[in-house]
Amino acid sequence: MESNPQHDDELVFVSDDGDVPPVEEPVQRAAWRVLIVDDDPDVHTTTTFALRGTQVLGRPLQFMHANSAQEACAIFERDRDIAVVLLDVVMEQEDSGLQLVRRIREHYGMQETRVILRTGQPGYAPEMEAIRDYDINDYKTKSELTRNKLYTTLTASIRSYDQIRTINAGRRGLDMVVRATSELLALSGIHNFAHGVITQAAAFVRGRPDGFICVRRPPELRDDNHDVVVIAAVGRYAPVLNKPLGQVSDEVARDALERCLREERHLFEAHGTALFFRSRDGRNMAGWLDTQDIVEGDLRRLLELFSSNVSIGLDNTLLFSQLHNYAYFDALSQLPNRRSLIQKLDEHLSGPERGGHTLVLVDIDNFAETNDALGHYFGDLLLQAVAVRLQLALGRDCVLARVSSDTFALLGRTEQLMPASLQALFREPFVIESQELMVSVTMGIAHLTDIEGNGSDALKDANIALRRAKMGHRGEYSFFTRDMAVEIRERVKLLQALRQAMERQRLFLMYQPQIDLASGRPCGIEALLRWRGDDGRMIEPDRFIPIAEHSGMIINIGEWVLRLACFQQVDLARRGFDKLRVAVNVSVSQFRHPRFIPSVVAALKDSGADPARIELEITESMAMEEADFINRTLDDIKVLGVKIAIDDFGTGFSSLSYLQRLRVDRLKIDRAFVTDIVGDERAGRIPELVIQLGQKLGLAVIAEGVETADQADLLRRMGCHEAQGYHFARPLETDALLDWLNHHSTASSK
Known part of the structure; x- marks a missing residue:
């Protein structure tokens, strides 16, 4: 302890040229919080008295008090939103102040808080060494801190604190934008992507994720009443999912999004925020988010930057969705294709459905001749008609896929896919371009219990049965047996041996x-x-x-x-x-x-x-x-x-x-x-x-x-x-x- 703290730590305000800024009426803005740490009560009193009613950068000061380093630590444990610490060097111990600085930086991680070290003994702690070793922002003797100089020092520290906080907030915001965008791009499908946009946007404003996203439908699916549809909705808006925007009951949100899409810009309003996401192919997207106040300043700029990144991600997501459709769906019939069917087969073969399910390949007889005689356009219409008839007859419980030009696959419960029932579906003619056409089919059937292997193996085995059926009369069907697989394997072995x-x-x-x-x-x-x-x-x-x-x-x-x-x-x-x-x-x-x-x-x-x-x-x-x-x-x-x-x-x-x-x-x-x-x-x-x-x-x-x-x-x-x-x-x-x-x-x- 210092020899005479009552004398050495005395804070005296000597006269200065110039005046301290006049006391202004307090404004309703968040105060700068200043912590005074000193074991001399007079220091607390005089500092507070000298700066009472003073504003720095348009905001008032709020003083907090600690009589020791231990009390200061107790404050930091519950509250670290402090702009400046006015810290005495000598308190419980000779270096209590310096050790508290180290604890502020290393233990509490308060890198933005400005620390002004004050001492009544100028020569006790060398200024250069203290600033170099303890991350101190300013070092003053108590005797030189006149009222004006105290205000000047405090203002400089608060300005530095504010600038650092702004820079760090911007950096954190940018990191948040980058991280949010990366997480969005990792999502597959336009619905998952849109849901992620709401969640990430809510995180920016630190509010509940109450909002929804709508998107313009592709031109081929648009009509007057369903041009824009809700594709993601969370929180209190969950019931509007998959509804046209015109059917959303919240008039404020609905009108804001309609204006957002029409004017192609963001809307920051008192009751919420509408964000616009542009797409190169015209399928623009807009999102509504409940916000308590009008979003302004840095937060608005971050949301605008986030929205720009979302627009890029939207194009990629739409492209990925399109590629996914190309990869897993047949363009002509809009049915799942071979790759998609194999995935479904893998799921069935590894799950409880295996025991009671069957795979049937339905091959249209003489389809090539129909194409040659009536043209490919007529053939395409016939394939679409066959797909529609099978869908209507079998319903959603059966997986229907198109696996080759004139071959469809059916995956469903065995009792639903009885050969006689399936053949009965083709007793009525198909009417194509006002022409009646009778169609017969040949089928290869494989019970999943007879399959050894994965989905590709199941499809291969059903093909074996189909080829066997084609060896007889058209319009027949054949069940796969394991003897067929043995025979095929022997033929393959013989072929390989013949090459050798x-x-x-x-x-x-x-x-x-x-x-x-x-x-x-x-x-x-x-x-x-x-x-x-x-x-x-x-x-x-x-x-x-x-x-x-x-x-x-x-x-x-x-x-x-x-x-x-x-x-x-x-x-x-x-x-x-x-x-x-x-x-x-x-x-x-x-x-x-x-x-x-x-x-x-x-x-x-x-x-x-x-x-x-x-x-x-x-x-x-x-x-x-x-x-x-x-x-x-x-x-x-x-x-x-x-x-x-x-x-x-x-x-x-x-x-x-x-x-x-x-x-x-x-x-x-x-x-x-x-x-x-x-x-x-x-x-x-x-x-x-x-x-x-x-x-x-x-x-x-x-x-x-x-x-x-x-x-x-x-x-x-x-x-x-x-x-x-x-x-x-x-x-x-x-x-x-x-x-x-x-x-x-x-x-x-x-």
């Missing part, structure tokens, strides 16, 4: 000799594709060739087979078997491919094969389809000198007049007609008719599947020219074929 087999050269050709029945000599060979697995076992052609055709791999495989067969013909001719022809099967996909004729030309040229010794086999069903195209292609082949045979003849439904026009060289009797020709007179009639037809048309006839001498003898007596089958030889690899040819050929046949 091509890369690892596991595919190869075998050749089955063809015999002239009159002479018994070899007249040709048929190239047959074979596949030996990694384990050395053979994979049946009936298993992998359909997969190759379905996947498109048959194009490359077919080209490879043709080239290899051409090189084989050249090799046989070099070995003396120049009269032997080599027959090669051609698939439908290969025959129709634009690269087919060029691939034949390239194979002949690269190998040097004799075109007259190369024979391409096409199936009867292929020969009967697309007459003009088939004839043109056959003409191109014949120009090359290559022979043509119709394979599996008798299994299709040939038109004899059309067959006569085809430029083919040979008919091949299918093995199904050869098996029972011996001992069954009726079974032999079809081969006999085919042989006679060939003779009439000047075509050679060859029978396949000949397994016995009796079959060969009967075919010869019928007039059949050639035959092949196990009776003569099984398919042989190249080395075995050469041995067989050498054994069964005479020198004259070479």
